[in-house]
Amino acid sequence: MDVLVCVKRVPAVGAEILLTPDATAIDTRHLGFTLGPHEECAVEEAARLAARTGGSAGVLTVGGPETEEQLRYAVSMGADHAVRVDAPGADGDPEAVAAAITDALRALPPYDLVLFGAASADAGHAQVGVRVAHALRRPVVGGVKGIEPGDGSVSLRREAGDGVAVYEAPLPAVAAVLEGLNLPRYPTIKGRLRAKKVPVRVLDAAPPAGNLRTRRLRHRPEARAETVVLGRGAAAAPAVVDVLVDAGVVR
């Protein structure tokens, strides 16, 4: 089974987030970058599926040359080839990014299963995977927490209400997955070496601009009082239980 995972480079923000002066983006000058956990699980799953079925596990991102850092990280986790779609106009808009991925999938050799995260860690539009599936007229299931390859099909498990639902989709198919699908492995030294050398195939795309335009970002107003320090170590226990009684959780 040939699997492709779409991943996005996102800033690894700390406890405080700074914005650019025009407030249209996160100020990333002092930040590292990473992959979202949903996408890490997708990469892990692709590597496992490829190993189980004797197939391949590719990774693809839409972004500038700097995003190859995340492609290489995915290769160090177990992906075996990498594609970067250079689409300067896409700029994070979900319609444009989906169009760029769709164009790339039409140009690349066919994949049986294309995996997405359920939502990107920064923008969280929760739609790029479904849009790509729509454009390619492929079956899609989101919120997936279990993947089982079948004969010409794939079974996709998701949580639904207070239960679980299992769908069967004919291949080629698309799934948007959630963290918890598996426990991703840490990159090995061998993986890191491979990642350094792996060639990144670059495709160009010029999707039309999307229709959701960021005007500005701002911090959510938070109304929190000063922290009351109840004490240090075990000696704080009576003061802790006093507030728990006041809060009504200890009777």
Add this chain to the structure above:
Amino acid sequence: MVLAVITRDGDGALSVASAELLAAARGLADELGDPVEAVAVGAAGDLPDDLAKRGVGRLHLLAHPLLDDPAPAVVGEALAQLVAARRPAAVLAADADADAAEAMAWAAAEVGAPLATACTAIRPGPRGRDEPWVVTRERSGGILLEDAELTAPVRFATLRPGGHSTGETAAAAEVTVEVLVPELDAAVPRARLVERGGRAAGTTLATAPVVVAGGRGVGSAEGYAVLEELAGLLGGVVGCSRVATNNGWRPHADQVGLTGTRISPDLYVACGISGATQHWVGCMGARAILAVNTDPEAPMVTRATWAVIGDVHEVLPAVVAEVRRRSGR
């Protein structure tokens, strides 16, 4: 017209998320001077009564053999056909309704329209349909808000929970039910449901009144025993940070945060958790937070209601003993 995509809970009643959605749809429709209409999949059941009490005068039902237990995207196909036929000013669904939200993404793609997800506010321009609307949506799990322009003849948006009452409003005299049988080509490849199962009942992380969560500071899988004990005494459940999940100490179902569960318990006890943004967005809705941490400068400590500075494994056993002493258990 403002179209609300509604769903039902297990026993066929309007879901809580949908009740809240209808209140938000009413607010937007009043601003536009438009009516609210609702759309659901399947038979009418008790929906017309529920909708009448909320002032919704028209219910569209999507009916087709392929819509018996459909994958959400298939509902999206049908929804797109209703939208094409009725041209609503806006189509709204609740973010919390995962199926409806997924159907929205498909329908928006089919209609060729943008979709704004995780919205907390929608403000139509003064000239209604003919100019961009401004939406406010959550980013990075809700720690940031984004004001964005949504330009399209039909505005698709999903709404975050909170801020709207789920109660009944002005009643509609009667509810007109219209059935749409969408054209769905059976030859198109689609996902189909093959199995549905229940999950073990019991208090869940999402709904527990008290959550006692542990992070790297707990140190090991065994270290959670004392958290389990305290959670049991307080009528709560155990949660964790992503470090605990990644270390294999706890299952992912326990993870609080951006890519885990977002919770709003009465009390959140954060033990050995630093309070990274991606964790914080999962627990910032808690009514009160007690942080137990060796580091007085940890963000979780400085944002908590109460804090104890110290080692989890010294503080928690003492708290457990004190709770037992006072409650005679």
